[in-house]
Amino acid sequence: MGPDELKRNLELPCKSIRLFALERLLQERITPAIKRVLEEYHREETDEECRHFVELLLGSASGATPSPDAATNADGRETWIDSYRAASPADRSLRLRDLKNEDMRVLAPEALKLIREESSPILAAALTKRFGAFIPAGEPHPLLEFLESGFISVRLAALDILCQTAPARLIGVLPGLLASPDPVVRSLSIQGLFAIDPEEACRHLECHLLGQDPQTRQLLIRSCFQIPFAKVKGSVLKALRLEIDPERKKLLGLLVQTNPDQEVPFQLWLMAEEAGGEEALFYRNLLVETLKVIEISGILGSRFGEYRNNLQTWVNDRLARVLCLRILAEWNRAGERDEQALTALVQRARDNRRLGEAFARACQAHWPQDLADWYRRQCSGETTLRGHPVTADGFFTGEPSDQVRLLATWPQNDSGGIKPVLERLLAAERPVPEILAAGIRAAARFRQAGFAEACGKLLQHSNPLVVGSVLEYLAVFDPAALFSKLGPFLRSPVPRLKIQAIGLLRRFDLAEVLQRLGSLLGHRDPKQQELGLQCLFHVEFNLVRDLLAEYLRRCKDETLFRTGLALFQSNPDPGNPAYLLSLESVVDRAFRKEVESVRLECQEFLLGAGLWDPARKEEQEAVVKSEAKVRLDWIHRPRPAYAHPSNPVSPSPFEQARDVVRQIVEMMRGGRWLSAPALLLVAIVAYYLLFWTSPSASRKESSLLVAQPMKGAGTVTEVGKEWVTVIFEGEKRSFLFRKTEVPREMTALRTRVEMVYEPYRVYRDQIVYCKALSSKILAGEKK
Amino acid sequence: MTNQDQRLSVREEGEIPVLVFSTYFDGETLGATTVQTVDHLLQQGKTRLIMDFTGCPVINSSALGTLLNLGGKITDDFQGRLILVGLTELQRRVLGLAGVTLFAEEAATVEKALKALRV
Numbered sequence: 001m002g003p004d005e006l007k008r009n010l011e012l013p014c015k016s017i018r019l020f021a022l023e024r025l026l027q028e029r030i031t032p033a034i035k036r037v038l039e040e041y042h043r044e045e046t047d048e049e050c051r052h053f054v055e056l057l058l059g060s061a062s063g064a065t066p067s068p069d070a071a072t073n074a075d076g077r078e079t080w081i082d083s084y085r086a087a088s089p090a091d092r093s094l095r096l097r098d099l100k101n102e103d104m105r106v107l108a109p110e111a112l113k114l115i116r117e118e119s120s121p122i123l124a125a126a127l128t129k130r131f132g133a134f135i136p137a138g139e140p141h142p143l144l145e146f147l148e149s150g151f152i153s154v155r156l157a158a159l160d161i162l163c164q165t166a167p168a169r170l171i172g173v174l175p176g177l178l179a180s181p182d183p184v185v186r187s188l189s190i191q192g193l194f195a196i197d198p199e200e201a202c203r204h205l206e207c208h209l210l211g212q213d214p215q216t217r218q219l220l221i222r223s224c225f226q227i228p229f230a231k232v233k234g235s236v237l238k239a240l241r242l243e244i245d246p247e248r249k250k251l252l253g254l255l256v257q258t259n260p261d262q263e264v265p266f267q268l269w270l271m272a273e274e275a276g277g278e279e280a281l282f283y284r285n286l287l288v289e290t291l292k293v294i295e296i297s298g299i300l301g302s303r304f305g306e307y308r309n310n311l312q313t314w315v316n317d318r319l320a321r322v323l324c325l326r327i328l329a330e331w332n333r334a335g336e337r338d339e340q341a342l343t344a345l346v347q348r349a350r351d352n353r354r355l356g357e358a359f360a361r362a363c364q365a366h367w368p369q370d371l372a373d374w375y376r377r378q379c380s381g382e383t384t385l386r387g388h389p390v391t392a393d394g395f396f397t398g399e400p401s402d403q404v405r406l407l408a409t410w411p412q413n414d415s416g417g418i419k420p421v422l423e424r425l426l427a428a429e430r431p432v433p434e435i436l437a438a439g440i441r442a443a444a445r446f447r448q449a450g451f452a453e454a455c456g457k458l459l460q461h462s463n464p465l466v467v468g469s470v471l472e473y474l475a476v477f478d479p480a481a482l483f484s485k486l487g488p489f490l491r492s493p494v495p496r497l498k499i500q501a502i503g504l505l506r507r508f509d510l511a512e513v514l515q516r517l518g519s520l521l522g523h524r525d526p527k528q529q530e531l532g533l534q535c536l537f538h539v540e541f542n543l544v545r546d547l548l549a550e551y552l553r554r555c556k557d558e559t560l561f562r563t564g565l566a567l568f569q570s571n572p573d574p575g576n577p578a579y580l581l582s583l584e585s586v587v588d589r590a591f592r593k594e595v596e597s598v599r600l601e602c603q604e605f606l607l608g609a610g611l612w613d614p615a616r617k618e619e620q621e622a623v624v625k626s627e628a629k630v631r632l633d634w635i636h637r638p639r640p641a642y643a644h645p646s647n648p649v650s651p652s653p654f655e656q657a658r659d660v661v662r663q664i665v666e667m668m669r670g671g672r673w674l675s676a677p678a679l680l681l682v683a684i685v686a687y688y689l690l691f692w693t694s695p696s697a698s699r700k701e702s703s704l705l706v707a708q709p710m711k712g713a714g715t716v717t718e719v720g721k722e723w724v725t726v727i728f729e730g731e732k733r734s735f736l737f738r739k740t741e742v743p744r745e746m747t748a749l750r751t752r753v754e755m756v757y758e759p760y761r762v763y764r765d766q767i768v769y770c771k772a773l774s775s776k777i778l779a780g781e782k783k
Numbered sequence: 784m785t786n787q788d789q790r791l792s793v794r795e796e797g798e799i800p801v802l803v804f805s806t807y808f809d810g811e812t813l814g815a816t817t818v819q820t821v822d823h824l825l826q827q828g829k830t831r832l833i834m835d836f837t838g839c840p841v842i843n844s845s846a847l848g849t850l851l852n853l854g855g856k857i858t859d860d861f862q863g864r865l866i867l868v869g870l871t872e873l874q875r876r877v878l879g880l881a882g883v884t885l886f887a888e889e890a891a892t893v894e895k896a897l898k899a900l901r902v
């Protein structure tokens with residue numbers, strides 16, 4: 001561990017992480033730079049256990065050696081134990097370090113007593129670690145006692161050893177450990193669970209990797225470096241997309257980069273496609289690096305060139321299919337079709353010439369005849385429009401329908417020409433809403449700045465087309481202001497605005513979007529479910545595949561089922577066949593054939609795209625079967641006590657009742673209960689779960705806040721590249737301020753400040769993003 | 784001495800075995816061979832080992848797990864030493880992250896590693 005990493009770890013508020021970092025140093029050489037960090041840290045640390053560790057580390061750095069009479073090589077049990085007890089703490093540490101394995105085996109039965117009586121936490125932890133693996137395993141395992149030790153370092157050492165050497169002995173205590181508030185305990189327990197139940201461990205891992213605690217995320221990302229990538233790939237890719245901290249994102253990128261996998265470049269391309277700005281660049285760079293790693297690793301042998309070409313074709317096909325489906329969705333929007341948006345999409349398809357054949361193929365596969373005919377007419381009319389350059393004056397002499405059409409097909413090489421048109425439209429007393437909306441959209445498309453303020457006033461407009469175009473414009477030119485105004489649109493009764501708001505929210509907060517999608521799909525109202533399915537098109541497929549599969553499993557409505565299944569069709573991803581195969585046996589009988597046909601189509605695609613090796617088709621089908629079986633087992637078996645409580649779409653009351661009833665029946669089989677009371681209990685539980693709805697189960701509201709200035713005093717706890725974190729007195733949450741909005745003095749750790757601020761967003765319940773209105777440094781209070 | 788797996792060969796420099804990885808080190812496929820080879824060497828009392836990654840472009844997560852276990856075994860259980868040679872910057876970073884560098888040292892060349900082990 002380098003001095004910078006050590007310093008970062010020692011600055012964290014979580015004691016177990018600080019201890020973990022210090023403990024790692026016990027096995028490393030204390031360089032002068034590390035020593036300086038430790039000395040500085042020692043001056044500020046107030047926790048007794050941590051101070052003890054540092055003192056010992058600094059003692060060993062100064063070159064302490066055992067006293068001359070110390071017998072480091074034990075002749076017998078009594079000699080070593082007695083000499084250990086008689087030695088000073090520094091000598092004890094050295095005696096322990098120099099003890100040989102064969103001696104440890106002999107001494108192990110006595111070690112439990114030594115651990116119990118050791119008053120120094122560092123030495124008690126070192127004894128646990130050194131002897132732990134040699135202590136004879138009884139029932140219960142003797143080390144379990146130390147999970148309750150008064151020293152955190154001993155608890156962690158015992159847990160670490162048990163996870164490595166006897167994870168099965170942890171089963172009884174795992175539910176508590178996995179729910180521990182301590183991030184180190186949680187991450188160690190997940191590692192232990194991997195040896196017992198990899199499926200459940202993966203679910204815990206994923207929930208924490210996508211969860212709200214940054215420290216747990218950091219620890220688990222590091223753990224992933226030792227777990228076979230295939231087991232964690234899905235979770236890691238999701239985490240890569242959702243992680244907001246640049247350092248952790250890089251770490252995840254490194255993990256992806258170091259595991260050559262044919263599927264990853266495809267997923268990275270999807271991420272780049274969905275993300276914007278620097279984030280998209282990050283994914284594209286990572287894609288290039290992963291391609292290099294795939295090439296040099298030689299996993300594809302001479303097929304690499306073919307693979308790269310297939311990737312390019314896939315990119316074109318996907319672009320074409322997405323565009324084609326968006327046109328179809330707009331076409332099918334009964335009663336509220338936006339002709340201008342439709343024309344603009346068609347224009348985009350025509351401008352993107354490299355899509356050519358791929359687009360034609362996609363249209364043939366997905367479009368109805370009337371849309372195909374309309375498209376042909378649009379294409380034939382385009383030459384006339386392009387032949388006549390338009391000026392602002394000329395524009396306003398045309399018919400309203402022509403004006404909408406002109407704006408939608410405005411030529412790229414005259415992007416500046418849109419500005420005077422929009423200026424006049426905005427200045428007009430009563431512009432035709434359709435024309436105004438078309439003008440604002442064109443300005444957003446051509447990146448014409450300067451209209452944010454005027455557009456902002458139109459957010460209350462009565463026409464949803466105008467409001468939609470304003471949302472689109474503000475997303476480009478004033479995203480921060482837009483974010484605080486999105487809330488009402490996420491709850492809008494107008495489907496177009498709701499979908500658009502979710503699409504925009506995705507650019508800011510994917511975790512929030514996923515939560516909303518889960519709520520929509522879990523809604524009783526089929527219209528809300530349909531809306532949820534439409535929104536799924538706005539999010540990368542691998543992020544919502546679990547959610548969708550879970551939805552389809554329960555879906556009984558034919559139309560909704562087909563809409564959902566179409567998403568699997570549109571995203572022929574290598575992970576799909578296993579999902580689809582498992583769905584085949586759990587969906588409504590009427591849908592099974594359709595699911596099977598989508599699966600076979602997907603497998604054909606994977607073979608064609610080079611994602612499956614034709615020479616290993618049977619082997620790959622066998623893998624699909626085995627993965628599907630794992631999924632099915634997981635669906636059907638009762639949840640173990642250590643299972644993660646969360647579920648992408650909450651289980652239906654029937655399923656909850658079924659699980660409880662099943663468990664009770666199991667208990668009855670064991671003869672532990674009398675049958676009559678048990679049956680009564682079964683009936684009560686079933687009634688409770690089927691017919692009673694908890695008021696607390698209501699859906700969570702938006703995290704967007706109604707801005708209201710607040711005042712508070714607090715301390716700077718983290719300084720990142722872009723953000724400064726402050727914890728205010730009486731608050732447990734972190735408040736983030738843009739570095740550019742606060743005085744330079746506030747960018748030093750532990751600075752005390754008094755601030756007036758305006759919170760505008762809560763992220764994962766723990767982080768509040770704020771605008772700093774004024775800041776005052778409280779002098780002389782920096783610790 | 785040459786291992787049966789072409790992707791991993793073992794040569795002896797004096798009494799010190801050098802394990803040479805000449806391809807992508809995928810723990811899923813090459814891990815078992817590596818563990819078997821190292822175990823065999825440790826049983827013969829050869830507890831100072833060099834692993835040469837000069838010809839190995841990538842070390843994946845499973846392989847990191849394998850190296851971590853082997854590193855612990857060599858240094859803790861057999862009081863031996865393990866020196867890694869020919870690492871790229873990327874490999875060095877991930878080995879550090881996985882904690883392998885707690886148990887293994889690094890040298891720029893096999894010659895330097897041999898010199899360090901013979902001291």
